Amino acid sequence: MSLPAFLQMGRFTVFIWGAYGFAAVVVVWNIVQPLIQKRKVWERLRRNLDDGEEEIHEETE
Amino acid sequence: MKLIHKYGAPKRFYDLAGSMVPWLAALTAVLMVVGLYLGLYWAPRDYQQGNAYRIMFIHVPNAWMSMMAYVAMAVLAAAGYIWNMRLADILAKVTAPLGASFTLTALVTGSLWGKPMWGTYWVWDARLTSELILFFLYVGYMALQASIDDPRRAAHASAILAIVGVVNIPIIHYSVYWWHTLHQPASLTLTNQPKIYITMLIPLIMMSLAFMFFYLTMLCVRARSEILWRERNADWVRKLVGSRT
Amino acid sequence: MIADLLGGMRAVFVRELLVFWRRSTEVMTALVFFVIVTTLFPLAIGPERRELMLVAPGVLWVAALLATTLSLNHLFASDYQDGSLEQVLMSPYPLSAMVLAKIAAHWVLTGLPLALLSPLLAIQMALPTKAIGTLVGSLLLGTPTLTLIGAVPAALTLGVRGGGVLVSLLVLPLYTPVLIFGAEAVAASAGQGFASVAHLSLLGAFLALALSFAPWASSAALRVSLD
Numbered sequence: 001m002s003l004p005a006f007l008q009m010g011r012f013t014v015f016i017w018g019a020y021g022f023a024a025v026v027v028v029w030n031i032v033q034p035l036i037q038k039r040k041v042w043e044r045l046r047r048n049l050d051d052g053e054e055e056i057h058e059e060t061e
Numbered sequence: 062m063k064l065i066h067k068y069g070a071p072k073r074f075y076d077l078a079g080s081m082v083p084w085l086a087a088l089t090a091v092l093m094v095v096g097l098y099l100g101l102y103w104a105p106r107d108y109q110q111g112n113a114y115r116i117m118f119i120h121v122p123n124a125w126m127s128m129m130a131y132v133a134m135a136v137l138a139a140a141g142y143i144w145n146m147r148l149a150d151i152l153a154k155v156t157a158p159l160g161a162s163f164t165l166t167a168l169v170t171g172s173l174w175g176k177p178m179w180g181t182y183w184v185w186d187a188r189l190t191s192e193l194i195l196f197f198l199y200v201g202y203m204a205l206q207a208s209i210d211d212p213r214r215a216a217h218a219s220a221i222l223a224i225v226g227v228v229n230i231p232i233i234h235y236s237v238y239w240w241h242t243l244h245q246p247a248s249l250t251l252t253n254q255p256k257i258y259i260t261m262l263i264p265l266i267m268m269s270l271a272f273m274f275f276y277l278t279m280l281c282v283r284a285r286s287e288i289l290w291r292e293r294n295a296d297w298v299r300k301l302v303g304s305r306t
Numbered sequence: 307m308i309a310d311l312l313g314g315m316r317a318v319f320v321r322e323l324l325v326f327w328r329r330s331t332e333v334m335t336a337l338v339f340f341v342i343v344t345t346l347f348p349l350a351i352g353p354e355r356r357e358l359m360l361v362a363p364g365v366l367w368v369a370a371l372l373a374t375t376l377s378l379n380h381l382f383a384s385d386y387q388d389g390s391l392e393q394v395l396m397s398p399y400p401l402s403a404m405v406l407a408k409i410a411a412h413w414v415l416t417g418l419p420l421a422l423l424s425p426l427l428a429i430q431m432a433l434p435t436k437a438i439g440t441l442v443g444s445l446l447l448g449t450p451t452l453t454l455i456g457a458v459p460a461a462l463t464l465g466v467r468g469g470g471v472l473v474s475l476l477v478l479p480l481y482t483p484v485l486i487f488g489a490e491a492v493a494a495s496a497g498q499g500f501a502s503v504a505h506l507s508l509l510g511a512f513l514a515l516a517l518s519f520a521p522w523a524s525s526a527a528l529r530v531s532l533d
């Protein structure tokens with residue numbers, strides 16, 4: 001089966017690819033967001049270490 | 062009990078999760094690719110629904126995961142509340158956004174499936190309705206977590222909410238099903254699928270496993286950041302950060 | 307021992323009644339809200355009696371549910387602010403019993419008048435006369451359940467920023483079963499479905515469940531909030 005034939009899902013193409021597309025967006029967001037969060041936490045921790053021993057009262061977000 | 066405390070120590074989990082993330086991620090990717098191949102290409106089209114039934118391969122796993130994640134969240138939160146396990150508190154907290162996104166995906170794909178099936182995007186179908194209420198429960202949990210600053214109080218308060226929620230979920234579920242059967246002919250539901258064939262079942266199981274391992278992977282990633290931040294004044298975190306600058 | 311406990315509960319109950327009574331404007335707010343919301347519906351839908359009758363069970367029940375939600379903010383908040391809640395926490399009686407007495411007093415001043423007022427609004431909404439008894443009955447069984455369930459989020463959000471809105475967000479999804487069976491009971495006896503006895507007995511079962519779980523859960527929640 002050729003690619004165009006595969007992409008053409010008959011009458012319901014829009015809905016099928018729409019559903020898969022939405023799921024893909026959510027999955028990607030679920031991967032990207034924690035990685036950004038991770039980087040933020042590391043940045044804060046590094047700054048924290050540079051600032052010395054004092055406690056910080058910031059929020060995670 | 063002592064054993065759980067020992068292995069439940071945030072530092073141990075941080076290391077363990079760190080070594081597991083690549084494996085879990087790889088497994089997720091393989092399952093996802095195989096599942097998508099089987100679901101979109103290998104499985105033949107349905108004689109009644111055409112290709113539209115292929116939406117099932119993401120709708121159903123997400124719906125399953127949305128409920129499983131809520132139960133997992135409630136169990137973890139209860140463990141954190143009863144035995145004061147900080148790790149369980151953290152895992153419960155990071156489960157919520159994942160569970161909410163499964164619920165959202167189930168809702169959106171369900172309504173995209175509904176358009177070709179029922180001719181409209183939203184039908185007050187029993188499954189969609191209880192997914193919607195589940196979504197509200199997740200949103201409430203996250204809102205409560207976000208509005209309390211003290212992590213211990215936030216964990217305990219939201220634990221009580223999660224437990225009350227999990228006791229209520231079966232009641233809500235059956236009320237909604239009952240309400241639905243009373244008001245609509247039963248033939249219009251997503252649950253009343255034509256017979257599920259083995260060619261549908263295999264991709265479905267693959268995709269379900271894929272989403273489950275996706276949950277576990279992201280759980281580890283999220284929990285690691287949360288642990289680092291909460292333990293920011295502990296010696297081991299300082300050492301770890303110091304060694305990576 | 308048990309007589310002692312009952313005495314303590316009665317003391318709390320009577321005290322709460324008196325305190326709530328003195329702040330009667332707050333008590334009235336929920337009731338007035340119930341009346342205004344149900345009055346707004348005919349204005350939005352139109353005065354056609356047939357249409358009103360069709361939506362009446364749902365409208366009356368949703369209005370009652372929202373009014374109860376609105377009143378939840380007064381359940382613990384003022385006791386929390388003036389510190390008397392901490393005294394209750396230290397009293398020799400089990401906290402859950404005290405909480406139950408408090409909830410009971412709160413219901414007597416909000417849910418009960420609401421149920422008693424509902425026939426008037428039912429006439430306004432063109433509900434058939436034969437269904438009015440069921441409406442009052444379903445509200446008498448349903449509103450205490452709503453107050454009991456709502457006590458948990460009310461206790462959890464004490465002293466939390468944005469507490470008022472948060473309570474409604476937390477509580478409304480938990481209210482769905484009561485709403486479904488309450489409205490269905492009224493609709494059934496208005497002649498749109500099965501007999502209403504089954505729905506009413508399910509509402510009774512919900513009440514029994516809430517009675518056995520909610521005081522315990524909300525006292526745990528109070529302990530967390532006052533920790």
